Amino acid sequence: MLPPQDSHGDTQANASSPSFNKTSSTKPKRNYRTKARDMDSDTTPEPTFQNLSNDTTTATTTSPQKSSLPYVESQNAQNLGEVYPGLARLSFLDQAEQEIDEQQQHQILLKIPRAQSPSQKSHDPLAQEGGSMLEAQDNVPAPVSSSAPVPTLTPPSVLFAGSPTSLVEIHDTGSSSRGRGLFSAAKETLKPGTLLFKELGYCQVVNDASLAQVCSACFKDTREEQGEDDKASAGLPNGGQRKLVRCAGCKVIWYCNKTCQIKDWKLHHQLECQGIQKSLANLATKDVWTKHTLDTTSVRAICRLVRRRERVRASAKYKADHGKVDPQQKQVNEVYVSGLDQREEEWLDNHGADWIERYLNTYEHEQSETTSSSSAKGVLNESSQLTKVMAVVMSCVVSPKENRQNFLKGSGADQTSGGASGIDLIRKLSAYGFSMTNLETTTAVGLGLYIQSMAFMNHSCVPNCVYIFKGPKVECRVIRDIQPGEEMTISYIDQVGTTTERQRQLKEQYHFVCECPLCHFLPANPLIPVKDDTLKEMSDVPLPKPAMDPKQGFVCSNSACRSRTILATEAQLSIYNKIQVQCMECNHTTELDQELVQENQEDADRLVAGFVREMNKGSSSHTKRSARNFELAKATASPEAQDQGADKPVIGGMKTVQEPSAQALRYFKEAYKTLTGVSPRLDSRVDGDALSLLSNTEEDRPVRRSVLHHAVRQLEQTGFDEAVSQKNWVFALQRSIELESMLKQVYIGHHPLKSIQSYYTCKIANLLANLLLEESTVEIEESDQDKDSDLDDLDDGPANSDDERDLKALRAAMGVGSGSMQEQLMRKKRRESESTEDKELKKKAKLDAKKDKKRVQEQSSSELMKYLKTLVPKIEDPQILQEFRVCWGKDGKLASRYRYQVDSLKTALHYAEQPFVQK
Numbered sequence: 001m002l003p004p005q006d007s008h009g010d011t012q013a014n015a016s017s018p019s020f021n022k023t024s025s026t027k028p029k030r031n032y033r034t035k036a037r038d039m040d041s042d043t044t045p046e047p048t049f050q051n052l053s054n055d056t057t058t059a060t061t062t063s064p065q066k067s068s069l070p071y072v073e074s075q076n077a078q079n080l081g082e083v084y085p086g087l088a089r090l091s092f093l094d095q096a097e098q099e100i101d102e103q104q105q106h107q108i109l110l111k112i113p114r115a116q117s118p119s120q121k122s123h124d125p126l127a128q129e130g131g132s133m134l135e136a137q138d139n140v141p142a143p144v145s146s147s148a149p150v151p152t153l154t155p156p157s158v159l160f161a162g163s164p165t166s167l168v169e170i171h172d173t174g175s176s177s178r179g180r181g182l183f184s185a186a187k188e189t190l191k192p193g194t195l196l197f198k199e200l201g202y203c204q205v206v207n208d209a210s211l212a213q214v215c216s217a218c219f220k221d222t223r224e225e226q227g228e229d230d231k232a233s234a235g236l237p238n239g240g241q242r243k244l245v246r247c248a249g250c251k252v253i254w255y256c257n258k259t260c261q262i263k264d265w266k267l268h269h270q271l272e273c274q275g276i277q278k279s280l281a282n283l284a285t286k287d288v289w290t291k292h293t294l295d296t297t298s299v300r301a302i303c304r305l306v307r308r309r310e311r312v313r314a315s316a317k318y319k320a321d322h323g324k325v326d327p328q329q330k331q332v333n334e335v336y337v338s339g340l341d342q343r344e345e346e347w348l349d350n351h352g353a354d355w356i357e358r359y360l361n362t363y364e365h366e367q368s369e370t371t372s373s374s375s376a377k378g379v380l381n382e383s384s385q386l387t388k389v390m391a392v393v394m395s396c397v398v399s400p401k402e403n404r405q406n407f408l409k410g411s412g413a414d415q416t417s418g419g420a421s422g423i424d425l426i427r428k429l430s431a432y433g434f435s436m437t438n439l440e441t442t443t444a445v446g447l448g449l450y451i452q453s454m455a456f457m458n459h460s461c462v463p464n465c466v467y468i469f470k471g472p473k474v475e476c477r478v479i480r481d482i483q484p485g486e487e488m489t490i491s492y493i494d495q496v497g498t499t500t501e502r503q504r505q506l507k508e509q510y511h512f513v514c515e516c517p518l519c520h521f522l523p524a525n526p527l528i529p530v531k532d533d534t535l536k537e538m539s540d541v542p543l544p545k546p547a548m549d550p551k552q553g554f555v556c557s558n559s560a561c562r563s564r565t566i567l568a569t570e571a572q573l574s575i576y577n578k579i580q581v582q583c584m585e586c587n588h589t590t591e592l593d594q595e596l597v598q599e600n601q602e603d604a605d606r607l608v609a610g611f612v613r614e615m616n617k618g619s620s621s622h623t624k625r626s627a628r629n630f631e632l633a634k635a636t637a638s639p640e641a642q643d644q645g646a647d648k649p650v651i652g653g654m655k656t657v658q659e660p661s662a663q664a665l666r667y668f669k670e671a672y673k674t675l676t677g678v679s680p681r682l683d684s685r686v687d688g689d690a691l692s693l694l695s696n697t698e699e700d701r702p703v704r705r706s707v708l709h710h711a712v713r714q715l716e717q718t719g720f721d722e723a724v725s726q727k728n729w730v731f732a733l734q735r736s737i738e739l740e741s742m743l744k745q746v747y748i749g750h751h752p753l754k755s756i757q758s759y760y761t762c763k764i765a766n767l768l769a770n771l772l773l774e775e776s777t778v779e780i781e782e783s784d785q786d787k788d789s790d791l792d793d794l795d796d797g798p799a800n801s802d803d804e805r806d807l808k809a810l811r812a813a814m815g816v817g818s819g820s821m822q823e824q825l826m827r828k829k830r831r832e833s834e835s836t837e838d839k840e841l842k843k844k845a846k847l848d849a850k851k852d853k854k855r856v857q858e859q860s861s862s863e864l865m866k867y868l869k870t871l872v873p874k875i876e877d878p879q880i881l882q883e884f885r886v887c888w889g890k891d892g893k894l895a896s897r898y899r900y901q902v903d904s905l906k907t908a909l910h911y912a913e914q915p916f917v918q919k
């Protein structure tokens, strides 16, 4: 069934179905030059075009979120995914590549050989529910056109029989806390780059912050840069950026176009659109949608989950009618385990249902009596984010009040929740939801629930697989050799963190104590014995001494001492509270206590905040999103920045490249030093004058950490992000290089983050080379003009006719020039009385100053160019391209974009060099 249209061809907003203006078929084909089109047709027969930038949906949403994986519900919903991105900076690129890998996917079958009853075996929910996703429903074309079986469509009997081409199977890990896991079912070693599986989410939603930028059907991100090789982007204005159109029914969900809307309508949106509208009409929840008082990402995800389950339920009923038992509910519940902490779970079990009921009733009651005060607000303040989310979910999916209890408590009689409690659903989403991320914008764009294979992948701090998002699908690839029968793992968090940090994060967000080899090799708690064979088996890089995590150590605090040996770890400090360590190299004794370290950290945080503030001062446009696009548009300094900019170093002679202010650099350097005890690498060739503003003297710091501390990485990352957003390209390049080398040191094996950082480095280098080229071209043109104007100057005056001079004076006297008539005549007289000698001297001084300035600029430009040239061999390292291929597939779009950047860089450098050589 397609979204119905009313007689005007418009969406019947309240008729359960959004649609498009009928006239749109007679209109010219959608043209990306038009502004965003609002599918809202309640008010106008023609589709309304709506500029996204003016839309309230974007105006009030939270800033683009960085994310962690999986999605963490227990945080404040407004901050969901704001943890440092780690793996979450992975891409979803567009889906062109999907076609390429489709063939491979057909080779992959999923085996689930755990013991089951015969009835369970034939109705495994993983196959059933996931399968329904790919079934053609309501005329939705099945995404896979080939007749070859794909995992989700594979009949259960085939699933369990296994196949010679099976790559993965699910079985027990043998550890009670790790439960089941995904194992290699291949007969041979799986090599890096192998595609293990592709999976479409059971449900997925675009997050609040990205709703108006990311299509809710194909997950194409309008902020994503269009590759030079991307044919679809050819001819698009705005650097190929598209605008989205909005569903007229709920006015919440956005799509690329009608095709995407219809696709999503059939799959999900027809099940949720009316619910959102109902919730919008509910006084208690209206503000959530209109004023964004609550992040609705998980609300919408749960709604989709609930509705989807209803559908599955119906199909189960059908199967039951055909004489088969419905094992789905039980088994799906088995897949989802709770992700909340014990206290919250208990509270929700005991009071959750009543509390939400009370919240909704109280609120409605208060609204109707128009009493502003106390209790409802008090209750609201007390509420945990989860219960609020649940309340909004209920307003979307449960209509009669009497059904609420059933929904919340999961009575078997309840038709809406399908037997499981609504609260359970939110827990499940919390434990199994994955934050979907876009690599190019480095932001979290959505939340997806992948239940077929991804749900069974356990975490490791040294994973052998990575996953990347491609549209609504997730792809999982091998990044290190995997032996037959070996467990396949991914990292749920940023691997760069120290053992202490990683373990804390896993505990807080995912509620388990990590049992991976790295945590055994470098235990966060020094009292836990080291298992030093765990990591050696899987690493071909030199390993640190067990328990001496180079990322989390303190080194000698004597700045004169160059030893980088780890003298103590943070874990030791947290156990002993106070430690005294003596450096073997210089005998200097360092005394550390937790308070001191804490102060040090606070100091650094304050400096980082100051650094960000100073960086932002320099620019009037804080458009991080567009800055990420690295468009070659010149960064014009704001008037304020230009005012302050008199003492700014002109880097590379390019007035088009903003530099961080001396103050910002000072903050950066201070923060770096506070964390590490040493100065950051601010390359003198690049930072020129800026560096001289910074003192190079190193004083002793009571705390010196090993340089790879997570905080340093965060500082570098902040520096990079800020520099990119302010178009401080030289500084951004430096930070990118630093980040790249850090990532190389801390990630074992291939990792997408390494390659994406290399991509940024190459891209910024290319950008600078192109700016240099532009500058040099402009300089040649200017110097040609200068020659002409110099000649004009010399010819000026005496050569001009009396008539012409008189005419000028007359014009000036009539007020066309500046100053009063008398002043102008005086000036003219003065000029005329100046001796030819004076004039010549003045002209010469002017020319000399100009030449001096040009010389400095040329010198600076050629230095920058030399520096960029030194980067070329590093950028051309075949290992980088290999990294791309492993993580994104051999024909990945990013690899070809990278190659393009390399070529462009070399060409720009070649031509930019010409003018300087000529002089």
Ligand SMILES: C[S@@+](CC[C@H](N)C(=O)[O-])C[C@H]1O[C@@H](n2cnc3c(N)ncnc32)[C@H](O)[C@@H]1O
Binding pocket: 177, 178, 179, 180, 181, 335, 337, 431, 432, 454, 455, 456, 457, 458, 459, 460, 510, 511, 512, 513, 514, 515, 516
């Ligand atoms: C996405 S599920 C993975 C599948 C799960 N093992 C199962 O049997 O359903 C995540 C859960 O697995 C467990 N887990 C995953 N990785 C682990 C690890 N490295 N150490 C301990 N437990 C882990 C935790 O209980 C975590 O909440």
